[in-house]
Amino acid sequence: AQSVTQLDSHVSVSEGTPVLLRCNYSSSYSPSLFWYVQHPNKGLQLLLKYTSAATLVKGINGFEAEFKKSETSFHLTKPSAHMSDAAEYFCVVRLSSGGYNKLIFGAGTRLAVHP
Amino acid sequence: GAGVSQSPSNKVTEKGKDVELRCDPISGHTALYWYRQSLGQGLEFLIYFQGNSAPDKSGLPSDRFSAERTGGSVSTLTIQRTQQEDSAVYLCASSPSTGTAYGYTFGSGTRLTVV
Numbered sequence: 001a002q003s004v005t006q007l008d009s010h011v012s013v014s015e016g017t018p019v020l021l022r023c024n025y026s027s028s029y030s031p032s033l034f035w036y037v038q039h040p041n042k043g044l045q046l047l048l049k050y051t052s053a054a055t056l057v058k059g060i061n062g063f064e065a066e067f068k069k070s071e072t073s074f075h076l077t078k079p080s081a082h083m084s085d086a087a088e089y090f091c092v093v094r095l096s097s098g099g100y101n102k103l104i105f106g107a108g109t110r111l112a113v114h115p
Numbered sequence: 116g117a118g119v120s121q122s123p124s125n126k127v128t129e130k131g132k133d134v135e136l137r138c139d140p141i142s143g144h145t146a147l148y149w150y151r152q153s154l155g156q157g158l159e160f161l162i163y164f165q166g167n168s169a170p171d172k173s174g175l176p177s178d179r180f181s182a183e184r185t186g187g188s189v190s191t192l193t194i195q196r197t198q199q200e201d202s203a204v205y206l207c208a209s210s211p212s213t214g215t216a217y218g219y220t221f222g223s224g225t226r227l228t229v230v
Binding site: 046105106108 | 148156157158160163171206219220223224
C-alpha cells in the first residue's frame with residue numbers, strides 16, 4: 001500500500017536559517033509525490049510535485065524537494081526561512097490504480113519560524 | 116471560476132440535523148474530491164468523482180454521508196443526522212484529469228461544528 005510518513009510533527013527554525021521537512025514514502029511503484037502548505041485559516045496550496053521527471057523539483061517561494069528512490073525519501077528544503085513560511089506542510093502521495101485515484105496525506109509538519 | 120469555491124465557509128448545526136456542503140470546482144476540471152480535516156489530524160479522503168460518477172466512495176465514514184455531482188460540475192456532500200464527531204473542516208479539490216501529471220486545487224473548506 002502507498003503511504004507517506006512525515007518524520008517530524010513540529011519543526012522550529014530561526015529566520016534566515018535553512019528549513020528541512022522530512023518525508024518518507026512507501027510505494028510499490030514509481031509514485032507521484034507532492035508537498036502542500038496550509039497557512040492558518042487558509043486553504044491548501046500546492047508547493048511542488050514530482051511525477052518521475054527530474055528528481056530535484058523546484059516549487060514556489062524558494063522551496064525545493066529531492067526524490068531519492070534509494071532512500072524512499074522526498075524531503076522539503078529551503079535555504080533561508082522567512083517569517084511568512086510559518087504554516088503546516090503536508091507530504092502527499094498519489095494513489096492511482098484502476099478506478100482508484102486519490103491523494104494520501106501525511107500527518108503534517110508544523111513549521112514555526114522565530115525572529 | 117478562478118478557483119474552487121466552497122459554501123458555506125462556516126456552518127454550525129445542532130446534533131441530529133442534516134447539512135449540505137457545496138463545492139464548485141474550477142471550470143473544466145473533470146475530477147473532484149472531498150476530504151475531511153479533523154482537529155489535530157491529517158486529511159482523510161472521503162470520495163472521488165470522475166465526471167458525475169463516483170468510482171471511489173471508500174472513505175465515506177458511514178451511511179449518513181452521501182455525495183453527488185451534477186452536470187460534471189457542482190458537487191454536494193450531505194451529512195444526515197449529524198453527530199459531534201462529524202465536526203471538522205470539509206475540503207473539496209478538483210483536477211483537470213486523473214493523470215499523474217496534475218496536482219489538485221483545493222477550496223478553502225467548510226468548517227462544520229455540530230453542537
